[in-house]
Amino acid sequence: MRILVIEDEQKVSALVKRGLTAERYAVDITADGVEGLEYFEAFPYDLVILDLMLPRLPGSEVLQRIRRKNDHVPILILTAKDSVDDKVKLFELGADDYLTKPFAFAELLVRVKALLRRGPVNRSSTLRIGDLELDRLTQQVKRDGKRVELTAKEYSLLEYLMQNPERVLSRNMIIEHVWDQSFDGITNIVDVYVRHLRTKVDEGHAFKMIRTVRGTGYMIRRGMES
Amino acid sequence: MNRNSLRARVTAFYVSMLAVALAVFSFAVYAGVRAYLTNSMKLTLVHTAESIVTDYLVPLNAKGNSWFQNEMSESYPAGISDPFVRVSQDGKVLYESGDIREPLVRVSKLPLPADPEQTKAFRRPNAETGQPLMVYTLAYTPSQGSPILVETGDNMEPLNHLLHSLFLILVIVMPTILVGAAFGGHLLMAGPLRPVVALTEQAERVGRKELGERLPIIRSGDELERLSLALNRMIDRLEEALAHNQRFSADASHELRTPLTIIRGELEALLEIPGLEAQAVEGISSALDESDRMARIVHNLMTISRLDGGGERIEMKPLELTGILKTTLDHMSLLADEKGIEVRCETTAPVWVTGDAMRLKQVIVNLVDNAIKYTAKGGLILVRLQARNEQAVIAVADNGIGISAESLPHVFERFYRTDKARSRESGGTGLGLAIVKAICTAHSGTLSVESAENKGSTFQVQLPLLRLSPREMIELETKAATPPAAEAVEQSPASAANS
Numbered sequence: 098m099r100i101l102v103i104e105d106e107q108k109v110s111a112l113v114k115r116g117l118t119a120e121r122y123a124v125d126i127t128a129d130g131v132e133g134l135e136y137f138e139a140f141p142y143d144l145v146i147l148d149l150m151l152p153r154l155p156g157s158e159v160l161q162r163i164r165r166k167n168d169h170v171p172i173l174i175l176t177a178k179d180s181v182d183d184k185v186k187l188f189e190l191g192a193d194d195y196l197t198k199p200f201a202f203a204e205l206l207v208r209v210k211a212l213l214r215r216g217p218v219n220r221s222s223t224l225r226i227g228d229l230e231l232d233r234l235t236q237q238v239k240r241d242g243k244r245v246e247l248t249a250k251e252y253s254l255l256e257y258l259m260q261n262p263e264r265v266l267s268r269n270m271i272i273e274h275v276w277d278q279s280f281d282g283i284t285n286i287v288d289v290y291v292r293h294l295r296t297k298v299d300e301g302h303a304f305k306m307i308r309t310v311r312g313t314g315y316m317i318r319r320g321m322e323s
Numbered sequence: 324m325n326r327n328s329l330r331a332r333v334t335a336f337y338v339s340m341l342a343v344a345l346a347v348f349s350f351a352v353y354a355g356v357r358a359y360l361t362n363s364m365k366l367t368l369v370h371t372a373e374s375i376v377t378d379y380l381v382p383l384n385a386k387g388n389s390w391f392q393n394e395m396s397e398s399y400p401a402g403i404s405d406p407f408v409r410v411s412q413d414g415k416v417l418y419e420s421g422d423i424r425e426p427l428v429r430v431s432k433l434p435l436p437a438d439p440e441q442t443k444a445f446r447r448p449n450a451e452t453g454q455p456l457m458v459y460t461l462a463y464t465p466s467q468g469s470p471i472l473v474e475t476g477d478n479m480e481p482l483n484h485l486l487h488s489l490f491l492i493l494v495i496v497m498p499t500i501l502v503g504a505a506f507g508g509h510l511l512m513a514g515p516l517r518p519v520v521a522l523t524e525q526a527e528r529v530g531r532k533e534l535g536e537r538l539p540i541i542r543s544g545d546e547l548e549r550l551s552l553a554l555n556r557m558i559d560r561l562e563e564a565l566a567h568n569q570r571f572s573a574d575a576s577h578e579l580r581t582p583l584t585i586i587r588g589e590l591e592a593l594l595e596i597p598g599l600e601a602q603a604v605e606g607i608s609s610a611l612d613e614s615d616r617m618a619r620i621v622h623n624l625m626t627i628s629r630l631d632g633g634g635e636r637i638e639m640k641p642l643e644l645t646g647i648l649k650t651t652l653d654h655m656s657l658l659a660d661e662k663g664i665e666v667r668c669e670t671t672a673p674v675w676v677t678g679d680a681m682r683l684k685q686v687i688v689n690l691v692d693n694a695i696k697y698t699a700k701g702g703l704i705l706v707r708l709q710a711r712n713e714q715a716v717i718a719v720a721d722n723g724i725g726i727s728a729e730s731l732p733h734v735f736e737r738f739y740r741t742d743k744a745r746s747r748e749s750g751g752t753g754l755g756l757a758i759v760k761a762i763c764t765a766h767s768g769t770l771s772v773e774s775a776e777n778k779g780s781t782f783q784v785q786l787p788l789l790r791l792s793p794r795e796m797i798e799l800e801t802k803a804a805t806p807p808a809a810e811a812v813e814q815s816p817a818s819a820a821n822s
Binding site: 293 | 576580581583584585587589590591592595607610611612615619622623629638651654655681684685688689755758
């Protein structure tokens, strides 16, 4: 998988490259819009990560020109703007996703992976991780065959974690998915709900599935066999 | 009408000036007329007396008493002589013209002057019939015998009557003129003041909406034109300052985000190093937490500056608040449960407003979160929603620690903290209430707070109610019953990609 990063801030692009290379992606970096377009025409890319504030050619213009040539390559926008208006405009111009700076690398990775595996999405009715099982039809959760009673919010939280096993999910991501942006004023809401979820899912089991990643967020682990 | 208005003050001023002028004028007229009339009466009396002396008394000795009687009764016939005359010697009347008829003035009973020496003098006795009189006494001493007194007199009643009429005219006419002047002046003032009224109305509109509009320029070439020009220049400068301020906070937020991204990325990369000491992990994680908080502060500051500056387009859609309130409270119920706090929600009928659902939810979230934060374990939070006086009123009341009186006016200010240690510990940004305030203002609503220390606080949001006909209402309610499709836009696209 080859990814093009168009970002003028060298340190940011270096970080992105380092992280994505560690995930075994091939990453090219360019620092301005014109050069970015040249790269895009020269090589077949599976994904473009595009900063909006670029020298020589603004990101929105790069976005439109890429879309004119190629309407299926996923484009992830990095932006310092976070108003709803700006976001809506980006989607109208053909962006597939956006990430507001500053972002946790885990969040970038989740979005990159989501964009690259688009198409047939796993919507199977049962999510299974280790001995934890979540049935989407009956909304029932079992661990080790025993029923775990969850509230509606705890259920959505667990479902989101189980969709992304072994991946760190930031508090921001969790809030946006399980609640919505209007709850982003109270970050401890995630901590409180995860704590409750953890007592219900992990208590009495030797292996603790829900892990805290300090400074970033939470993740669910498969357990010994993975 | 406002008594302090410019129009009223100017009118009052010149009416009082006019009143003083009129009073002086009236007094002068009255005094002048009285002096003139009195003097001319006195002159007639003196003249008559003198001519009696020279014409009839000087030749009396030579021509004899019967001639005198004839001449006198011819010149000053009894009963009709005006002025009346009386000639006396040693207390004995030589001739008198007698009482005046029509109207009857009984002067015959008038006592003779007590002091015959006091001649060439006026006195003002009253006639027996009551009329005030003016009498002049002139003494003539003939070559032999005792002095002869000539008295001439007249009824002062017509004169007094005339003066009284003059007085009445002045008393009645003066206030009439003043009232007329006040009224007319008031009407006249409306013309020049109309531009000021227009200016005021437009100025209020400029303040309420955006600064984009300008005041009407009054092309009168006078002070008002200068005023309107000066005001517009002031608005220009304000707008410039405001735009500058907005640009600055947007730029500042943007410039802060890039270093934050780098700090965050580098710290995360550091954490990936295998075999890191526990102390290092702790330090890096703590730094990550703080960069996270800083990112939130930047995000919130940008939100506020956009809301304040009108940069954030608030989507004004009809919304039903009861449903939003209940689901929002439900979504954060665990926060209250954890502290053993009961959140009671009191709503009755559906309450419709226009607004941005996301933003109004944020108002509820921030207010309730705030209440939970400052209420002790086992406390009670009462959330009440009602429609009152064309307003939707959301009140969030707690029985927590409350806010001190000196802190109360500042709680909506950015970064203001009532209890610094406490709120820092819980990782707040110090901007929650400022955002609530900005959202309320952007919705043409208000946010207010009442609080008593150690008893609790009540935050109250007022939003204008959506005014609809019953038919529109039914349409909206049926639409609300089916899930809204438009909300998908606000959801993060990654959720669609991931699920």
